[in-house]
Amino acid sequence: MNVFFLIRQLLVAFCFVVLAVSAAKTQDASPPPQVPQQVTSPSVDPEELQLRLSPLTKAELEVAAIAWLDIAKAKASEVVDAMVSLKAAEGEEADKLRERVVVLTAERNSMLDNLALVANAWEAKGGQAEAVADIRAYRNSMRVDEVKQSDWKTLVKRALNWVTASDGGLGWIVQIGIFLAAVTALFFLARMVRRAASSAICRVPNLSQLLQSFLIVVAYWATIAIGLMVVLTALGFDITPLFAVIGGASFIAAFALQDTLGNLAAGLMIMINRPFDEGDYVDIAGTAGTVKSVSIVATTVVTPDNQVIVIPNNKVWGNIITNVTTSPTRRVDLMFGIGYGDSIPKAQAALADVVGSHPLVLADPEPVIRLHELADSSVNFVVRPWVNSADYWTVYWDLTQQVKERFDADSISIPYPQRDVHLHGNTAGS
Secondary structure (H helix, E strand, O other): OHHHHHHHHHHHHHHHHHHHHHHHHHHHOOOOOOOOHHHHOOOOOHHHHHHHHOOOOHHHHHHHHHHHHHHHHHHHHHHHHHHHHHHHOOHHHHHHHHHHHHHHHHHHHHHHHHHHHHHHHHHHOOOOHHHHHHHHHHHHHHHHHHHHHOOHHHHHHHHHHHHHOOOOHHHHHHHHHHHHHHHHHHHHHHHHHHHHHHHHHOOOOOOOHHHHHHHHHHHHHHHHHHHHHHHHHHOOOOOHHHHHHHHHHHHHHHHHOHHHHHHHHHHHHHHHHOOOOOOOEEEEOOEEEEEEEEOOOEEEEEOOOOOEEEEEHHHHHOOOEEEOOOOOEEEOOEEEEEOOOOOHHHHHHHHHHHHHOOOOOOOOOOOEEEEEEEOOOOEEEEEEOEEEHHHHHHHHHHHHHHHHHHHHHOOOOOOOOOOOOOOOOOOOOO
């Protein structure tokens, strides 16, 4: 009984093996995928061909590539036959054959271009890289060999035909004209966007002039960049490789321009945090002056003696920033010394009278006039009036002059540094 069961199981297994082998053979013998007839039609328009290639699978594109390779090869054979006949012909017959060679060459080049479209679509959907490379090498070699084997009259004829063809030189001229017109319109549009952005940004409260200027510039150049990509795409250019080039170049530039990128980041921090604005008087890392402008990488400061100093933004943001203009009022710190023999109340009254009579000194906060220290050569008073920030140096210089004149009028001395020397003589032997 066990023997019969074992034999039955073996027969069942054998049947399954036979069926599997048969199915595999059937699958291997299955016909290649079919592609629409319009895809492999020699008269198909390139734009239509590109649209019809979009829904095809990788296997279908492989079939289409092989078909187009055969079509281009057949047309190339016609070109070669015509060129061979041309070499043996003379006179009027040669002119007719030369015209035929030019026509056949243009048709072959059109088919080679369609072959390139199919190869690109096949590669984009995972086609064999080596097969695609072979197709491109075949296409390029055909064009090079054609130039090498053609006589100069044929080359001139082809060049003239290319210049006057709608898809040749004339087409390029039209495209260049369209591109220049589009770029001109694009810059006009960018100016309009800049005006609109300036009007909108100026209404936003608490934005510094620096940040406003930066945002307006960004809006302007962003419009141009996006517009150029739209124009190039509309003209049929594939800008995908451009993004790859920009990405690679940006990666390299990030290492080569580390300091510049640091200045850029610092410039953004300055614009966002607003430690100063254009027109403010600042002291940055020992450089004092009025902020003329701030770009994304540097800050330009004009010193009181009209020197223009450009400071990298990473030096600005990484140092202590003293903004003098940001406060509406400032305190003027002065110190005046009198002699030890002069009257302190008289000197203090004179200082109070001079400071109080100055029209630019503020009554609130009240000026501070106090005896500050007993120095080596003088008794020093501090004089600290408050003024509007714009009047700082006017009051500083006026009070310095007026106090000196008042002390002279009141016979109050302003001593210069002096030292008393006491000599002790030895009188024992005298």
